[in-house]
Amino acid sequence: MGSIKPAVIATWSFGLKAAEAGMKALRAGGSALDAVEEAVKTVENDPANRSVGLGGYPNMLGDVELDASIMDGSTLRAGAVAAVKNVKNPISLARKVMELTPHVMLVGEGAYMFARLMGLEHHAPLQPEVKKAWREYLDQVKHSSPGKGTLDFWAKYIHEMKAHDTIGVVAIDKSGNIAAGCSTSGLAFKMPGRVGDSPIIGAGIYADSLAGGASATGLGENIMRFCTTRIVVEYMYRGLSAQEAAETAMRFILSRDRFARNIAVVALDAKGRAGASTTDEKFEYAFMTADMEEPELRSVKGVSI
Numbered sequence: 136m137g138s139i140k141p142a143v144i145a146t147w148s149f150g151l152k153a154a155e156a157g158m159k160a161l162r163a164g165g166s167a168l169d170a171v172e173e174a175v176k177t178v179e180n181d182p183a184n185r186s187v188g189l190g191g192y193p194n195m196l197g198d199v200e201l202d203a204s205i206m207d208g209s210t211l212r213a214g215a216v217a218a219v220k221n222v223k224n225p226i227s228l229a230r231k232v233m234e235l236t237p238h239v240m241l242v243g244e245g246a247y248m249f250a251r252l253m254g255l256e257h258h259a260p261l262q263p264e265v266k267k268a269w270r271e272y273l274d275q276v277k278h279s280s281p282g283k284g285t286l287d288f289w290a291k292y293i294h295e296m297k298a299h300d301t302i303g304v305v306a307i308d309k310s311g312n313i314a315a316g317c318s319t320s321g322l323a324f325k326m327p328g329r330v331g332d333s334p335i336i337g338a339g340i341y342a343d344s345l346a347g348g349a350s351a352t353g354l355g356e357n358i359m360r361f362c363t364t365r366i367v368v369e370y371m372y373r374g375l376s377a378q379e380a381a382e383t384a385m386r387f388i389l390s391r392d393r394f395a396r397n398i399a400v401v402a403l404d405a406k407g408r409a410g411a412s413t414t415d416e417k418f419e420y421a422f423m424t425a426d427m428e429e430p431e432l433r434s435v436k437g438v439s440i
């Protein structure tokens with residue numbers, strides 16, 4: 136390993152501050168796992184973010200339910216939390232599930248109880264702007280003509296308002312350890328208890344230092360049906376670069392279901408090379424290596440089949 140150049144890759148433009156925080160952790164001697172946790176926390180801590188952390192849009196009942204996961208590619212250990220309320224940093228809770236319990240995933244009330252034990256409980260009232268958007272959503276459903284207050288109406292509405300996004304991060308440290316992690320409040324105004332791809336190992340994230348790591352964002356209902364990030368890493372096991380693996384995975388998914396839109400991935404391979412792709416038209420992500428002064432925002436076009 137030896138000569139690996141540390142790197143961090145993160146989803147969307149809010150990934151810029153995540154990549155920067157991750158690189159700061161690596162430069163301070165932290166591991167890939169530390170970098171991922173710090174990177175994700177930076178976005179979770181932003182109260183203005185509407186799709187990550189406690190500032191995110193709530194579910195149909197007005198409760199913010201959060202999903203997160205983390206994976207250590209050197210030990211293949213993983214931790215996740217799903218549909219957890221009143222936790223500021225679900226990524227840290229996921230790490231504690233991985234490191235301090237015999238389990239991989241805790242959900243709902245159990246995850247919250249564990250957060251309380253760990254001192255990670257945090258109560259933040261819905262921000263007025265968020266409450267207003269939620270009430271408007273309820274009004275729309277209530278006053279829509281018969282047949283429109285259905286799941287189909289809701290799914291279309293969510294899709295049109297594009298009210299979801301995940302902070303997904305992959306990092307590689309100077310020893311070649313790769314870690315991946317992600318965090319989201321999921322789909323805005325989702326059904327209570329709805330869990331997306333983000334806390335599902337192999338769907339929202341996967342990492343193996345032998346090959347690479349990947350993290351996904353987009354419509355969880357599509358991402359999880361394909362075990363998307365496991366597919367990306369599978370192609371890296373076979374020797375593809377992160378970019379080739381990300382594109383090949385997106386093409387494979389579309390070849391199986393041409394309607395599986397709204398899927399995007401970021402990836403790093405064991406050489407520290409970046410990759411990203413999407414089944415949509417385009418996707419933005421942030422990337423930073425140890426010899427860069429600041430992270431770079433990159434845009435990639437979607438695959439066509």
Ligand code: ASP
Nearest residue numbers: 299300301321331353355
């Ligand atoms: N994948 C997330 C979810 O479905 C949301 C997103 O990344 O846009 O919960």
